Amino acid sequence: MEESKLVEEAKSGDKFALERLLSDNYPILKGYVIKMTYDKELSKDIVQETMLRAVVNINKFQQQGRFSTYLIKIATNLYRDHLRKNKRISYLEEDLPSNFSLENSVISKLRYEELLKILMSLPYEKRSAFILRFYYDYSYEDISKILDLKLGTVKSRIHYTVSYIKEKLKEG
Numbered sequence: 001m002e003e004s005k006l007v008e009e010a011k012s013g014d015k016f017a018l019e020r021l022l023s024d025n026y027p028i029l030k031g032y033v034i035k036m037t038y039d040k041e042l043s044k045d046i047v048q049e050t051m052l053r054a055v056v057n058i059n060k061f062q063q064q065g066r067f068s069t070y071l072i073k074i075a076t077n078l079y080r081d082h083l084r085k086n087k088r089i090s091y092l093e094e095d096l097p098s099n100f101s102l103e104n105s106v107i108s109k110l111r112y113e114e115l116l117k118i119l120m121s122l123p124y125e126k127r128s129a130f131i132l133r134f135y136y137d138y139s140y141e142d143i144s145k146i147l148d149l150k151l152g153t154v155k156s157r158i159h160y161t162v163s164y165i166k167e168k169l170k171e172g
Contacts, residue, residue, distance in 0.1 A: 001020070003021070003024075003066065005017075006018075006020055006067075007021065007058075007067060008063075011058055011059050011061070018055065021067050022055070025067050025068045025071055026047075026051075028071070028072070028136065029051075029071045030047050031135070031136075032072050032131065032135070032136065033046050033047050033079070035119075036075075036079055036124065036128060036131060038116065046078045046079055046082070050074045050078060051071075064145075065145065069138070069142055072136075073145075073147075076128055076146060079128075080124070083124060115165075118164070118165055118168045119131075121168075122164065125147075126157045126161045126164075128147060129157040130158055130161040130162075133158050140155055140158075143158075
């Protein structure tokens with residue numbers, strides 16, 4: 001069934017449609033949150049809270065993009081709130097693949113652990129834009145909507161992050 005039809009049915013009270021929307025988008029949400037937080041327990045909490053808020057506020061969802069975009073926006077805001085409250089970040093070391101390659105030629109040869117260290121040295125604002133672009137292939141426009149940023153700011157953050165990664169590779 002098409003996502004827009006599922007959304008309409010979920011808004012009209014169809015619990016099966018809502019469950020399908022959430023389960024179809026769960027892997028995307030979970031992967032995004034794990035990459036943002038690198039904290040297994042925190043990621044579970046944020047995913048759970050995101051799903052809860054999506055259920056409670058399903059009628060507020062405007063079908064301007066994918067449902068996963070809506071979930072990622074909620075999760076990003078929850079993570080931002082968490083960072084404001086807690087200044088420390090713990091790292092997720094387990095349950096990650098030992099190596100990983102991205103399609104983007106700039107970082108395709110990096111081992112996943114190296115990329116993890118480089119990304120974690122960046123502020124979440126730059127990390128989130130990069131993850132959305134290169135892990136999930138969101139357009140700059142979608143990232144702009146998700147993160148509530150101007151398009152130029154998104155492009156700048158991604159450009160900065162790619163340049164930073166290149167510089168770190170030269171050092172290493």
